[in-house]
Amino acid sequence: MSLLTRDNPGETHLMMGNEAIVRGALEAGISVAAGYPGTPSSEIIETLAKISDDIYTEWSVNEKVALEVAAAASFAGLRSLAVMKQPGVNVAADFLMHLALSGVRAGMVIVAADDPGALSSVNEGETRLYAKLMEIPMLEPGNFQEARQMTCWAFELSETLHMPVLVRTVTRLSHASGNVTLGKLPKPDRKAFFQFNGDMLDPMEGPIMSPPVGIKHDSQQKKLEQAAQLFEDSPFNTYGGPESPELLIITTSICDLYSKEVVALLNLEDRVGILKIGTTWPLPAQPVLERLARTRNVLFVEEVQPFIEEAVKVLVAGSHLDLSSLTFYGKYSRHIPTAGEMTPERVTAALSTLLQLEPDPVSQDYPPRGTALPPIPPREISFCPGCPHRASFFSINTVLQLDNRQGFTCGDIGCYSMGMLPGGFFTLKTLHSMGSGSGLASGFGKLEKFGMNQPVVAVCGDSTFFHSAMPPLVNAVHNRSSFTLVVLDNSGTAMTGFQPHPGLPVDTKGDQAPPIDIEKVCRAMGATTRTCDPFDLEATQKQLLEFINGDGGVRVLILKQACALSPEKRHTRAFEVTVDPDSCLGEACGCNRICTRVFSCPGLLWDAENNQATINDVLCAGCGVCASVCPQNAIQRKELP
Amino acid sequence: MIALNHDPYNLIITGVGGQGNVISSRMIGNMLAAKGFQVTIGETFGASQRGGAVMSHVRISSKATLSPQIPVHQAHMVVSLEPIETLRVLESYGNPDVGVICNTRPTHPIGVISGRLSYPSTKEIKETITRLSARSWFFDATAMATEIGNPIFANIIMAGALAATKELPLDRNVFEETLKSKFPPNKVGLNLTAYDQGVGIINTDNASH
Ligand code: SF4
Ligand code: SF4
Numbered sequence: 001m002s003l004l005t006r007d008n009p010g011e012t013h014l015m016m017g018n019e020a021i022v023r024g025a026l027e028a029g030i031s032v033a034a035g036y037p038g039t040p041s042s043e044i045i046e047t048l049a050k051i052s053d054d055i056y057t058e059w060s061v062n063e064k065v066a067l068e069v070a071a072a073a074s075f076a077g078l079r080s081l082a083v084m085k086q087p088g089v090n091v092a093a094d095f096l097m098h099l100a101l102s103g104v105r106a107g108m109v110i111v112a113a114d115d116p117g118a119l120s121s122v123n124e125g126e127t128r129l130y131a132k133l134m135e136i137p138m139l140e141p142g143n144f145q146e147a148r149q150m151t152c153w154a155f156e157l158s159e160t161l162h163m164p165v166l167v168r169t170v171t172r173l174s175h176a177s178g179n180v181t182l183g184k185l186p187k188p189d190r191k192a193f194f195q196f197n198g199d200m201l202d203p204m205e206g207p208i209m210s211p212p213v214g215i216k217h218d219s220q221q222k223k224l225e226q227a228a229q230l231f232e233d234s235p236f237n238t239y240g241g242p243e244s245p246e247l248l249i250i251t252t253s254i255c256d257l258y259s260k261e262v263v264a265l266l267n268l269e270d271r272v273g274i275l276k277i278g279t280t281w282p283l284p285a286q287p288v289l290e291r292l293a294r295t296r297n298v299l300f301v302e303e304v305q306p307f308i309e310e311a312v313k314v315l316v317a318g319s320h321l322d323l324s325s326l327t328f329y330g331k332y333s334r335h336i337p338t339a340g341e342m343t344p345e346r347v348t349a350a351l352s353t354l355l356q357l358e359p360d361p362v363s364q365d366y367p368p369r370g371t372a373l374p375p376i377p378p379r380e381i382s383f384c385p386g387c388p389h390r391a392s393f394f395s396i397n398t399v400l401q402l403d404n405r406q407g408f409t410c411g412d413i414g415c416y417s418m419g420m421l422p423g424g425f426f427t428l429k430t431l432h433s434m435g436s437g438s439g440l441a442s443g444f445g446k447l448e449k450f451g452m453n454q455p456v457v458a459v460c461g462d463s464t465f466f467h468s469a470m471p472p473l474v475n476a477v478h479n480r481s482s483f484t485l486v487v488l489d490n491s492g493t494a495m496t497g498f499q500p501h502p503g504l505p506v507d508t509k510g511d512q513a514p515p516i517d518i519e520k521v522c523r524a525m526g527a528t529t530r531t532c533d534p535f536d537l538e539a540t541q542k543q544l545l546e547f548i549n550g551d552g553g554v555r556v557l558i559l560k561q562a563c564a565l566s567p568e569k570r571h572t573r574a575f576e577v578t579v580d581p582d583s584c585l586g587e588a589c590g591c592n593r594i595c596t597r598v599f600s601c602p603g604l605l606w607d608a609e610n611n612q613a614t615i616n617d618v619l620c621a622g623c624g625v626c627a628s629v630c631p632q633n634a635i636q637r638k639e640l641p
Numbered sequence: 642m643i644a645l646n647h648d649p650y651n652l653i654i655t656g657v658g659g660q661g662n663v664i665s666s667r668m669i670g671n672m673l674a675a676k677g678f679q680v681t682i683g684e685t686f687g688a689s690q691r692g693g694a695v696m697s698h699v700r701i702s703s704k705a706t707l708s709p710q711i712p713v714h715q716a717h718m719v720v721s722l723e724p725i726e727t728l729r730v731l732e733s734y735g736n737p738d739v740g741v742i743c744n745t746r747p748t749h750p751i752g753v754i755s756g757r758l759s760y761p762s763t764k765e766i767k768e769t770i771t772r773l774s775a776r777s778w779f780f781d782a783t784a785m786a787t788e789i790g791n792p793i794f795a796n797i798i799m800a801g802a803l804a805a806t807k808e809l810p811l812d813r814n815v816f817e818e819t820l821k822s823k824f825p826p827n828k829v830g831l832n833l834t835a836y837d838q839g840v841g842i843i844n845t846d847n848a849s850h
Contacts, residue, residue: 003822014667014674014682143706144681176709177667177682179674257681257708265712344712363714366736371772374761376728379657379750381693423751593756600755602692602748608756618783618792619748 024151029188032073037496038085041113063088074108107155116303117341144178231284241273300330382423385603386564386621407455412437414461435468445481456483573622575637583634586611656722665796666697683709746783778848794835801839
């Protein structure tokens with residue numbers, strides 16, 4: 001049994017932040033959880049699906065649908081959870097705006113995972129602003145224990161206010177682990193029924209909708225005032241430090257741990273106080289004003305946007321406090337950087353400047369003078385050995401070069417985003433949000449009228465196809481745009497850990513489910529379609545060339561080959577691959593070392609001493625593709641049983 | 642509770658995506674949490690499957706919850722599954738008192754495979770690490786792991802080696818218990834073998850210093 005379902009309150013275990021959130025949701029007795037995979041949020045739905053049969057868990061087709069699925073449960077009287085990474089909140093935002101207005105019935109919580117520093121994202125978006133924009137309450141856990149407690153309490157709050165509640169986590173909490181003490185597991189009554197016969201404005205018995213907007217918006221704001229009242233004496237807002245500190249740090253989320261640690265490390269406990277806010281929106285006035293009255297200098301330690309900084313300044317402007325007695329430092333004063341994630345060093349730098357501290361001697365003298373480090377080659381990320389995307393991009397790139405009309409490829413979100421890097425031959429020339437590759441291609445494909453004759457290619461993954469590439473494809477077909485969409489179908493949502501999607505014959509729990517055939521869908525839309533195995537370079541390139549030279553319209557090439565890390569492929573090799581030392585001519589060959597310099601699968605090694613390629617037995621996944629890349633047939637493959 | 646050599650104690654486990662250092666940081670973290678310590682493990686593994694550098698910060702204290710990032714130059718021990726990753730970590734987190742356990746088997750970055758960049762020689766790496774640390778151990782954990790049956794065991798061998806240095810209160814019984822709670826029974830035996838080999842290489846002084 002997973003420790004997450006142990007009913008031993010008081011026990012302490014090491015848990016990932018995301019697991020603590022799962023535990024909090026279980027302690028709240030949720031019945032439904034839906035989400036779309038996205039680092040760093042994916043483990044939440046994944047874990048729930050694995051450990052609990054009492055709950056309905058779903059990988060929805062996208063975040064907006066996930067939010068709708070969770071909301072339906074709440075409307076029918078069941079506590080529910082929606083989970084997404086920050087860009088997913090953008091996708092769900094349209095529905096969220098209306099949901100905030102209509103209100104919810106049983107407790108409903110949205111966990112949004114932000115990625116400050118874009119550790120595994122292609123933007124550095126900020127969910128906290130949504131709390132303000134959508135006018136809903138938000139909590140920000142500052143450690144692992146709070147991740148459990150806050151998630152659990154958020155459901156109660158949601159029920160008190162009849163509002164969805166946002167819990168905002170960040171990568172450094174979600175993917176880190178720490179000690180968590182378990183609370184009680186309830187035995188909820190899980191009877192679903194949607195009441196709708198009551199009065200239009202009755203939150204428990206009436207229909208649930210956003211109009212009448214005037215009345216609903218007014219009551220929404222009253223609920224927010226109530227939330228601010230409830231937050232006044234919340235145990236999630238804490239203060240530690242001297243009664244009248246020389247400097248007051250105001251912080252939220254995991255930044256609290258950095259602040260505490262640096263204050264201790266620099267021996268500033270007598271000079272600096274830390275006010276940690278857990279109930280970030282609406283910001284409760286009393287706990288903040290009380291502390292501001294006892295200091296003259298304030299430093300805001302937070303990531304991404306100056307959210308707390310602005311909220312506190314607004315609060316002060318409307319309070320009895322004498323503004324001229326306070327000086328604020330933070331993002332506006334540039335003492336805290338405005339981009340990138342928080343680090344202990346950033347807190348140290350701000351405190352050192354503000355309190356005029358001496359620099360740390362170790363950082364000054366290490367590595368010791370005279371110890372020259374050899375240049376350390378950077379470790380660029382690239383496709384795994386045996387990854388079908390390397391073969392696919394190799395073909396796309398080769399064909400566009402051959403065609404020689406400056407054709408280009410619009411990228412999308414997934415492992416294949418690495419197609420913009422050297423390991424993907426710099427194939428991608430645009431990269432934005434989910435599904436945007438196809439939308440951009442639809443637009444590029446209409447520019448012939450203005451003299452553009454470059455071939456347009458877009459790529460998208462199988463999961464991305466369902467998430468948001470279908471509408472632009474419909475758009476392209478209907479508006480007679482012209483481009484080639486390459487669907488990189490590797491049978492799962494590889495990047496985030498292989499979650500299933502609607503194209504697969506299994507659902508979130510691994511039970512049988514009707515698969516939706518991508519090729520049939522495209523054909524039904526009116527696109528010309530073909531399917532190839534990307535490991536067959538020759539066939540793939542021939543088909544691509546034909547599509548690119550075709551006479552217009554939307555053409556879809558599905559390149560089907562499972563991810564090298566997929567459960568069915570992992571630890572198995574299709575081929576035993578070797579390099580024949582007599583045939584490999586190395587630099588003298590004229591191939592420009594295509595296997596290692598161009599194709600550069602990490603399963604290959606360049607043996608500089610012997611001027612030859614070799615196979616790295618530890619890393620090679622045995623896909624056999626490099627054998628078709630070598631013009632000398634020096635790389636040989638033998639099929640394995 | 643047993644006192645730590647340093648409180649907080651800062652351990653870095655580093656390597657390349659796919660080498661499994663996330664598994665070993667969790668194992669070590671669980672072993673210490675089971676002994677009642679406050680443990681924080683900070684890791685980023687968004688790109689870990691795809692050959693990027695992966696670093697776990699394991700922080701142990703008997704007093705407080707620590708942040709998921711070790712402040713620069715504050716590591717007490719670096720356990721490294723890949724030679725140049727050791728250098729990369731030392732440059733930022735090292736200090737004159739740091740210890741190092743290093744797997745000597747290189748994993749070449751793409752830039753090296755393609756010939757754009759070069760990989761320092763083993764000799765140069767060892768010499769630099771020796772100069773940058775107070776104590777160090779080197780051995781080919783990948784070769785040992787391959788002999789046990791799978792290169793992935795290198796991370797467990799490293800955990801065993803760490804235990805043998807007695808830097809942290811890690812004991813074999815707790816390791817066995819932790820294994821049993823996380824792995825199916827058929828996986829327990831080989832993991833124990835790997836752990837014992839790691840202990841052995843330090844205790845028999847077979848790791849080159
Ligand atoms: S996880 Fe799969 S899809 Fe992603 S890079 Fe590796 S092999 Fe390719
Ligand atoms: S067979 Fe060649 S291309 Fe495939 S994983 Fe091995 S080295 Fe890489």
